[in-house]
Amino acid sequence: MMLANIKSTVSPMPAILRQAQTGTQMNNGKLINILLVFAVMLLATASEGILIIPAAIIKVVLSIMSSGAGQNIGIDITGSHMVMVQLFSTVIPIVILMLYVRFFEKRSIRTMGFVKQRAVIDYLLGIAAAFAMFSACVGICTASGAMTFDGYVLGGQYGTLGLLFIGFLIQGMSEEVVFRSFMMTSIGSKSGALAGILLNSLFFGAMHLGNSGVTVLSIANIVLFGTFMSIVVLKLNSIWMACAMHSIWNFVQGNFYGVLVSGIDAGPSVFRFRITDGMELLNGGSFGMEGGLATTIVLTMSIAIALLVKPRENTGQNAVAA
Numbered sequence: 001m002m003l004a005n006i007k008s009t010v011s012p013m014p015a016i017l018r019q020a021q022t023g024t025q026m027n028n029g030k031l032i033n034i035l036l037v038f039a040v041m042l043l044a045t046a047s048e049g050i051l052i053i054p055a056a057i058i059k060v061v062l063s064i065m066s067s068g069a070g071q072n073i074g075i076d077i078t079g080s081h082m083v084m085v086q087l088f089s090t091v092i093p094i095v096i097l098m099l100y101v102r103f104f105e106k107r108s109i110r111t112m113g114f115v116k117q118r119a120v121i122d123y124l125l126g127i128a129a130a131f132a133m134f135s136a137c138v139g140i141c142t143a144s145g146a147m148t149f150d151g152y153v154l155g156g157q158y159g160t161l162g163l164l165f166i167g168f169l170i171q172g173m174s175e176e177v178v179f180r181s182f183m184m185t186s187i188g189s190k191s192g193a194l195a196g197i198l199l200n201s202l203f204f205g206a207m208h209l210g211n212s213g214v215t216v217l218s219i220a221n222i223v224l225f226g227t228f229m230s231i232v233v234l235k236l237n238s239i240w241m242a243c244a245m246h247s248i249w250n251f252v253q254g255n256f257y258g259v260l261v262s263g264i265d266a267g268p269s270v271f272r273f274r275i276t277d278g279m280e281l282l283n284g285g286s287f288g289m290e291g292g293l294a295t296t297i298v299l300t301m302s303i304a305i306a307l308l309v310k311p312r313e314n315t316g317q318n319a320v321a322a
Contacts, residue, residue, distance in 0.1 A: 013192070014237060017185060017188045018189075020188070020189035022111065023106055023107035024105050024106050025186050025189065028190070033186065037182070038183075041097075041179075048086070051085055051088070083167070083267050087167025090174035091170050100182075112185060113180070113233055113239030115240075117312075118236075119240045122240040122241040123241065123243070130249040131252055134248075134289075141273075146282040147274065147289075149271070153258065160267065160268055161268055161270070165251055172244070172249070175246055176239055183200040183203070201223045204226035205222040206219075211262050211287065212260075212263035213260070213291065215287060215291055221299060225299055229245065251266075254267065256270050257273050258271050259288050260284075260286065262290055263287045
């Protein structure tokens with residue numbers, strides 16, 4: 001039933017994909033285009049290593065130096081410091097893919113969803129919606145006993161929390177640019193919206209296979225999240241709400257409620273919730289709440305609601321630049 005509703009949503013082709021048909025990717029065969037998109041996407045995401053790898057090497061060297069000296073040498077690149085390096089490094093794929101779309105596919109970045117129409121309003125609504133969605137997940141787990149509230153734990157780490165917030169704003173936007181702005185529009189404009197949604201969402205899920213505590217359900221939820229983000233972008237012909245939702249969804253998990261983000265400890269948090277042993281099916285266990293049925297319920301309901309939203313009319317603000 002839901003797949004049928006998705007099909008009806010993407011027919012006729014959404015405006016953002018029609019606009020993307022002005023690009024040179026339309027000159028390639030469908031399979032060649034898909035393979036090219038995958039290759040560019042992999043290269044763009046791998047580019048994050050430009051910052052992460054040197055930081056990891058420095059971390060190892062400092063650790064060795066500290067061990068050799070028998071004391072802490074006073075420089076710490078661990079925990080939240082490494083998380084911040086990883087988050088801020090995700091700006092690199094954004095730049096690379098914008099340049100690729102503009103100069104190789106020869107289409108405007110507006111066709112990636114970067115439009116002026118309601119940009120600020122969409123972003124603010126995305127923040128509120130993501131906070132409400134994940135809070136609903138927490139509410140389900142807390143009410144069922146799958147999680148317990150452990151109190152306020154931030155202390156005085158306001159500066160670190162602020163930097164992590166900025167980092168997640170970049171990271172969430174980066175993943176939306178990679179999978180929705182680039183992959184979905186490049187594939188969807190050539191092979192159809194349904195292909196764009198399915199391929200970007202499945203690959204988005206596959207990119208999390210190496211995360212700690214991964215399960216079949218956690219990957220299914222990641223795919224559901226990618227599907228939800230895809231529908232939001234196609235309904236609005238804009239990337240801004242999806243960017244905000246993705247960023248806040250991740251930040252609220254790790255740095256507000258204090259749970260693991262796709263198996264990763266995101267550093268200091270405002271509050272701390274502890275998962276209840278034996279209820280991993282609901283709370284997600286060592287993967288974090290994204291691996292549990294509470295998240296499945298919230299994402300499924302969110303997709304159903306998004307499918308009911310009337311597509312935004314195309315306006316001059318959304319038109320492709322000459």
